[in-house]
Amino acid sequence: MKKKLLAGLLTIAMTAAALTGCGNGGSSDSAQEGSDGWPQKAVTFVCPWSAGGDTDFNIRTLAKYLEKELDATITIVNTTGGGGSVASNDVKNGKNDGYTFLAFDSAIALNKASGVTDFGYEAFDPVAMYAKSTGELIVVRADYPVDTVQELVDYSKEHPGEVKFAANTGGTSYYAATKLKEAGADFNIVNSGSSSERVAALLGNHIDVSINSMGVVEQYLQTGELKILGNMATEVPEAYSDYPLVKDEGIDLAYDLVYNLLAPKGTDSAIVEKLSAAIEKVVNENADYAEEIKTAYGQTPFVVSGDDMMQAFQAEDDMYMEYADEFQSAN
Amino acid sequence: MRKYKEIISGGVMLLFAAVYFGIGMTIPEFNDGFISSDFMPKLYGIILMLLSGIQIIMGVRALKTNQAEDGKTETQENTSFIVPEVVVAFIFLILYVALLNVLGFLLSTILFLLGMVTLFTQKGERNVVKIVLISVIFSVVVYLIFAKGFGLTLPEGLIG
Amino acid sequence: MTSMILEGFSSILLNPTCLLWMTLGTVVGIIFGSIPGLTATMAMAMFIPVTYALSAEEGIALLLALYIGGTSGGLISAILLNIPGTPASIATCMDGRPMAEKGQAGKALGVGIVFSFIGTIVGLAALVLISPTLSSIAIKFGPHEYFAITVFSLTLIITLSSENLVKGLITGLLGLMFATVGLAPIDSTARYTFGNVSLNSGFNILIVLVGIYAVSEIIGTAESVHSGNRKDLSVVTDFKVKGFGFTMKEFVSQIWGAIRASAIGIALGILPGIGNGTSNMLAYTVAKNQSKHPEKFGTGCIDGIVASETANNATIPGTIIPLLTLGIPGDSTAALLLGALVMKGITPGPLIFQQNGKVVYAIYAAIGVSALLMLLVEFFGLKWFVKILKVPTHILMPLVFALCIVGAFGTNNRVFDCGALIFFGFIGYLLKKGDYPLSPLILGFVLGEIMELNFRRAISYSNGNYLEFFTHPISCVFLILAFFSIVMNLRSIYKKKKQAA
Numbered sequence: 006m007k008k009k010l011l012a013g014l015l016t017i018a019m020t021a022a023a024l025t026g027c028g029n030g031g032s033s034d035s036a037q038e039g040s041d042g043w044p045q046k047a048v049t050f051v052c053p054w055s056a057g058g059d060t061d062f063n064i065r066t067l068a069k070y071l072e073k074e075l076d077a078t079i080t081i082v083n084t085t086g087g088g089g090s091v092a093s094n095d096v097k098n099g100k101n102d103g104y105t106f107l108a109f110d111s112a113i114a115l116n117k118a119s120g121v122t123d124f125g126y127e128a129f130d131p132v133a134m135y136a137k138s139t140g141e142l143i144v145v146r147a148d149y150p151v152d153t154v155q156e157l158v159d160y161s162k163e164h165p166g167e168v169k170f171a172a173n174t175g176g177t178s179y180y181a182a183t184k185l186k187e188a189g190a191d192f193n194i195v196n197s198g199s200s201s202e203r204v205a206a207l208l209g210n211h212i213d214v215s216i217n218s219m220g221v222v223e224q225y226l227q228t229g230e231l232k233i234l235g236n237m238a239t240e241v242p243e244a245y246s247d248y249p250l251v252k253d254e255g256i257d258l259a260y261d262l263v264y265n266l267l268a269p270k271g272t273d274s275a276i277v278e279k280l281s282a283a284i285e286k287v288v289n290e291n292a293d294y295a296e297e298i299k300t301a302y303g304q305t306p307f308v309v310s311g312d313d314m315m316q317a318f319q320a321e322d323d324m325y326m327e328y329a330d331e332f333q334s335a336n
Numbered sequence: 337m338r339k340y341k342e343i344i345s346g347g348v349m350l351l352f353a354a355v356y357f358g359i360g361m362t363i364p365e366f367n368d369g370f371i372s373s374d375f376m377p378k379l380y381g382i383i384l385m386l387l388s389g390i391q392i393i394m395g396v397r398a399l400k401t402n403q404a405e406d407g408k409t410e411t412q413e414n415t416s417f418i419v420p421e422v423v424v425a426f427i428f429l430i431l432y433v434a435l436l437n438v439l440g441f442l443l444s445t446i447l448f449l450l451g452m453v454t455l456f457t458q459k460g461e462r463n464v465v466k467i468v469l470i471s472v473i474f475s476v477v478v479y480l481i482f483a484k485g486f487g488l489t490l491p492e493g494l495i496g
Numbered sequence: 497m498t499s500m501i502l503e504g505f506s507s508i509l510l511n512p513t514c515l516l517w518m519t520l521g522t523v524v525g526i527i528f529g530s531i532p533g534l535t536a537t538m539a540m541a542m543f544i545p546v547t548y549a550l551s552a553e554e555g556i557a558l559l560l561a562l563y564i565g566g567t568s569g570g571l572i573s574a575i576l577l578n579i580p581g582t583p584a585s586i587a588t589c590m591d592g593r594p595m596a597e598k599g600q601a602g603k604a605l606g607v608g609i610v611f612s613f614i615g616t617i618v619g620l621a622a623l624v625l626i627s628p629t630l631s632s633i634a635i636k637f638g639p640h641e642y643f644a645i646t647v648f649s650l651t652l653i654i655t656l657s658s659e660n661l662v663k664g665l666i667t668g669l670l671g672l673m674f675a676t677v678g679l680a681p682i683d684s685t686a687r688y689t690f691g692n693v694s695l696n697s698g699f700n701i702l703i704v705l706v707g708i709y710a711v712s713e714i715i716g717t718a719e720s721v722h723s724g725n726r727k728d729l730s731v732v733t734d735f736k737v738k739g740f741g742f743t744m745k746e747f748v749s750q751i752w753g754a755i756r757a758s759a760i761g762i763a764l765g766i767l768p769g770i771g772n773g774t775s776n777m778l779a780y781t782v783a784k785n786q787s788k789h790p791e792k793f794g795t796g797c798i799d800g801i802v803a804s805e806t807a808n809n810a811t812i813p814g815t816i817i818p819l820l821t822l823g824i825p826g827d828s829t830a831a832l833l834l835g836a837l838v839m840k841g842i843t844p845g846p847l848i849f850q851q852n853g854k855v856v857y858a859i860y861a862a863i864g865v866s867a868l869l870m871l872l873v874e875f876f877g878l879k880w881f882v883k884i885l886k887v888p889t890h891i892l893m894p895l896v897f898a899l900c901i902v903g904a905f906g907t908n909n910r911v912f913d914c915g916a917l918i919f920f921g922f923i924g925y926l927l928k929k930g931d932y933p934l935s936p937l938i939l940g941f942v943l944g945e946i947m948e949l950n951f952r953r954a955i956s957y958s959n960g961n962y963l964e965f966f967t968h969p970i971s972c973v974f975l976i977l978a979f980f981s982i983v984m985n986l987r988s989i990y991k992k993k994k995q996a997a
Contacts, residue, residue, distance in 0.1 A: 057825055057834030065839055069548055086697040087679040094693045121684050174683055195956045196682045201824040211638035224845030300841045345930035349666055356673055363687055371952045373680035384669045391662050425718035433914040445898050456721050456890035474895055486542055488906050
């Protein structure tokens with residue numbers, strides 16, 4: 006008698022389990038059929054930097070509007086570490102069923118050039134470059150005895166190894182440091198952690214030069230505690246036209262920090278297309294989105310996809326790979 | 337066996353430290369004049385080897401001072417070092433995790449709970465119905481609250 | 497200015513929707529905090545999308561409620577199950593569990609709850625009154641100083657393991673060693689990863705924590721099944737809990753300890769990079785060190801719980817201080833708050849009062865209200881929490897493990913972490929069998945990376961000049977303190993041994 010009861014209960018249990026569990030399991034199959042049904046469950050964007058930073062802000066803002074556009078739930082997960090390589094490795098090796106994407110930035114090329122990873126954008130199916138930073142800035146304390154980048158380079162020559170320049174392996178800051186070295190600077194290149202940690206270190210007199218984006222330092226410019234020597238972008242951004250470009254001083258240092266979204270290789274191209282189109286629509290047409298990125302970071306809408314995007318990725322890759330040997334030996 | 341406990345555990349630590357240090361030697365060193373990533377591991381390895389050495393010595397000393405009282409204490413606790421229930425428990429744990437991606441969270445948890453609770457309940461008290469009910473209801477409730485309610489992702493198996 | 501204060505306060509206090517959200521946040525936070533493996537940070541990350549639809553003040557208030565509830569919730573499982581719900585409650589286990597075994601679970605919980613509240617309020621006072629001073633102090637801490645503090649904290653391991661010094665040091669060292677697994681700080685060299693990419697980010701503190709404590713507890717239950725002497729706590733919970741379970745006199749006797757612990761909590765909060773995972777243990781060890789009856793610690797005295805819970809809650813406003821005044825989050829959870837604020841167009845920093853004063857006052861109000869809500873919810877839930885102990889251990893433990901798996905998987909969405917959980921459970925089990933103390937391992941693990949990172953940074957900043965550790969005044973002070981801490985502790989251990997002989 007007991008055995009029958011047991012069997013009966015187990016059957017009910019299994020059925021219940023099957024019904025609740027399989028409802029979800031089934032959908033991941035249909036995604037392979039094409040993008041008609043996509044997305045059927047929550048999509049995850051993995052961000053390699055911690056919350057609060059500029060990449061994180063950009064992807065969260067984009068996701069907010071994409072959710073309405075695609076009628077989907079998008080979850081942002083911050084997986085930090087290894088200069089971004091932990092996240093990029095995770096996504097690269099993970100499922101390519103169209104529900105996980107990597108929300109990175111130009112650092113992907115730098116990771117490859119520095120040897121932090123042995124792959125770059127080519128290991129993924131890029132979806133879009135969906136935003137561009139107003140430019141990374143060379144920041145020093147307001148009372149520091151230099152006012153232009155050239156003066157900084159000269160100053161460092163006069164005090165070799167004394168000027169502490171914060172740069173992270175595998176990051177754009179390292180590229181900046183290398184280029185300046187080419188221009189003759191003699192810095193003591195040190196590691197100072199994340200963007201906000203660098204600002205703290207700068208304020209506290211622990212380092213002398215830091216690379217940051219405007220969002221983090223804006224208020225300090227107003228209080229007069231920090232000053233900007235130059236903007237390393239390739240062109241003057243609308244919002245911050247007062248700050249000189251480093252390249253205008255004649256120094257060969259200019260790069261753009263671009264935020265991108267990448268899919269693991271092998272993701273259904275129909276899904277990539279659909280997502281890419283949705284991103285284009287949001288960036289180009291959504292006024293609220295434009296307003297938000299302007300208020301927070303002074304950014305203007307920017308998006309590149311398709312072939313243009315692949316070319317841009319390659320160009321970025323080439324630019325940084327040029328210094329691959331330099332990066333890896335300096336380590 | 338008990339009396340050798342200190343020496344054995346010290347020995348295990350020493351071995352671990354040696355292996356850790358050995359692997360540490362393979363960590364690449366960068367010659368920029370500053371401390372590389374191999375420094376701390378090697379340092380830790382050496383310190384642990386020293387400490388485990390001390391533990392072994394202390395164990396040996398304690399052994400010598402206890403030689404006299406040996407005969408009496410040995411017979412008291414006949415419990416072996418590793419108990420069969422513990423081994424089974426570990427096996428259940430490992431199986432549970434191994435099956436997570438195969439069967440999905442819900443099924444694996446139900447099976448795990450069935451096994452584990454049965455293992456833990458004394459033979460006489462095993463009420464099969466109660467165990468099955470608890471396992472199923474708990475797993476389903478947790479699944480519903482966290483996966484559906486909170487939107488936390490839980491392992492989805494091949495079957496569901 | 498007054499209008500700003502009024503607006504800020506009223507946006508929280510006079511807003512029923514907000515209060516409702518905060519209550520939900522507190523409850524969810526407490527649930528997440530009490531389940532080993534699930535944390536306040538996870539809960540907050542989940543609710544961020546919810547904040548998009550709310551106003552800035554409401555959104556932040558919700559996140560704060562989750563944060564405060566979540567940090568406090570850890571004490572529930574720490575006391576009842578001997579498994580810290582979050583790293584912030586590790587030290588609470590040390591005296592919480594013995595108290596539960598003595599039949600004083602209600603009292604332990606009551607103490608923990610009340611002093612969590614006090615810690616939050618003291619932290620809030622610091623936030624409101626002296627943030628600028630505290631931030632300017634925080635800024636002065638560079639790598640040399642951080643290194644010195646972590647060294648000092650590590651020497652306190654000696655205090656934690658006064659019963660068996662060598663073993664405590666060994667476990668502490670194991671913690672440091674486990675922390676080296678992964679990509680090294682600064683140059684991201686792979687260490688002990690054996691080519692396995694999943695190990696690149698190293699082990700997650702939660703996995704280590706839950707594995708070492710929870711899984712080994714569960715295996716321990718298996719052992720007791722075999723020997724037949726089950727630890728059945730259901731017997732000792734048949735008692736009435738009056739109020740919070742402890743007397744006014746006891747409360748007063750703990751005030752100094754609470755102030756001291758709050759100070760430690762706030763201090764560690766304002767230093768970016770060190771959070772409440774460390775502050776609770778530091779406060780506990782300092783309390784034990786300075787106590788007139790250190791031997792009582794670990795046997796079930798409320799001083800331990802007071803130190804741990806006051807500190808971990810005081811750290812919360814502590815991490816918000818640099819967040820608001822400098823725009824620099826004190827830890828990864830504060831980073832989430834930063835993210836949420838930026839999404840609302842609010843950039844914290846030195847000009848936050850001018851630009852967004854209303855939000856600042858709303859935050860103050862929200863912290864106060866959350867603390868109160870936490871107190872109330874936990875007070876009313878007190879009797880129910882204790883009822884958990886009535887579930888027979890042999891059923892409770894497997895259920896707890898299933899929840900641990902939920903938490904383990906939730907940290908990074910991969911089964912690898914669940915496997916790591918069992919690995920550490922195995923380690924914890926072996927360590928327990930060998931009579932090694934577990935807490936130094938956690939301390940070593942938590943501090944290992946910070947110490948190494950700052951040590952190497954400091955060396956590179958000073959171009960290889962080791963003397964700079966002593967020429968920097970703050971760093972020098974802490975190193976000297978560390979030295980004295982070692983000496984004093986060794987002396988008292990030596991004295992005890994002599995007495996026993």
